[in-house]
Amino acid sequence: MVETAVKIDNVSFKYRNSDSFALRRISFEVAEGEFILLAGFSGSGKSTLLKCLNGLIPHFHAGSFGGNVEIFGKSTLESETTQLAKQVGFVFQNPENQISNLTVEREIAFPLENFGVPKNEIISRVDELIALLNLEEIKYKSPYSISGGEQQLTAIASALALNPPILVLDEVTAHLSPRSAVRILNLLNELNTKHKKTIIIAEHRLDRCLHFANKLAFLEKGQLKVFDDVRTVFQNKEFPENMLPKIPSLFLKLDKEIGLLDEKANELPLTVEELVATLK
């Protein structure tokens, strides 16, 4: 049986200096191995929600917290953030916020050193991650001298160091060129399908990753508006039309005009390849 990796139960949160709630009564569950895409306009509460998953909220950010978040059945309120770090790897939007070491290799080793992992184990784990993410060429470089995309890959490698089953990423491609962004998103897909990581990601480039996702969560003003299978969300028009990714948007327009869904396709296409297949 598949385990529940994350259970968010009626979570509300208000930052100490704010008048309004950043999150309002949010509930949903994520099964182990799922890829969850979190969408919403700026300021809708995406980052706040993600910070609840590794205990940054309520342990570090002051404010009023209500409800409960469980990671593999254990409440974050009862877990130390150091323990949560072994369960949930976290990558921020700006890699510079996360980098602190002299070389890429040391950066990846840092969490392992913090947990007192024996040296030979650290060396083999770091080498494993460097191979997995193709970072051989920058292994001995300063993380401050590499490109933004490489910095973000280093941050991901470092988040993976403790081998957490869950990886949470907050708009990690926002500062990257499209080419680096696609590389990162494809890597996340591989981590999900091949390495069975549960992935929860807030991302604006829906076009480039929605086909990787099992489910789509849409936040608006701190409320969870919809949480469902990606195709179902788009098909049922539960998603703001002006945020619809290009390919599903084009298909839905064509379908409305000439009815493609039953005649040519059983389900809504999400990628160029899928759309072309329905038109053949």
Next chain:
Amino acid sequence: MMIEFENVSFRYDPKTDYVLNDITFKINKAEFVAIVGKNGAGKTTLIKHFNGLLKPNEGIVRIDSLDITKEPISKMASIIGYSFQNPNHQLFAQNVKKELEFGPNNLKVEESTRDTTIQNLVDTFQINHLLERSPFELSGGERRLVSIASVLTMNQQVLVLDEPTYGQDYRQKKRLGSFLNKLTDEGITVVVVSHDMDFILDFIPRTIVLSGGKIVADGETSKVLSDQTLLQDADLISPLLLDLCKSLQQIDDSFTISINEQEVYENILALISKDRKISR
């Protein structure tokens, strides 16, 4: 105002290679232009010549009739508004309202004029609810938006925005794009450095591609961005609509390539109806 580069070359150090290499181009008053290129192509170096932050080793940069090498930076700053890529380098005030008032106050703009301009920006970007908050409490996207708005308060004749859509959701991008379009209607010249293909395609009519310190393309955006070699040069990936058109061309070689959403929609409709006639 018009921006004119005539055989401009620049290097940071006489021992190193030229970062800009014999660059000549002209941007007319009220034009809206995108500059694209890989990291290290010279984009930031180029736009730092607009307001005299950097001065060419060879060649001339003119803003209308002003030779920037001969004008003090303070004068150029009153003509050219410049928004940096990272909002944290720009924001500093206690709250968003004070942040927005800072520029006009510095330029000794009359209070009523200042307030009208700010109100207009606040309405356009719908950031009324942020005015009393500290810029450092805002989400990444909100912060970027405030840093752009704080430049727009000064009503300068030329605007230079470095990656203005970083961290912005589609809705905010659309507001920003339409607002900048409106400014060009009023005679303001707008130059945007960006990797955001969708934003460029939707709003910016002309695109200049820089590669290795040289201009490798300059023309209508839809033409420039459908050239695979140029895209590669600029570290961009081909737009999904271009991929779609190319795949459809393999099915029917009369299918016309376009990266305009409405045109692609109509071309597919035509393709399907042709197909239906044949099958009857």
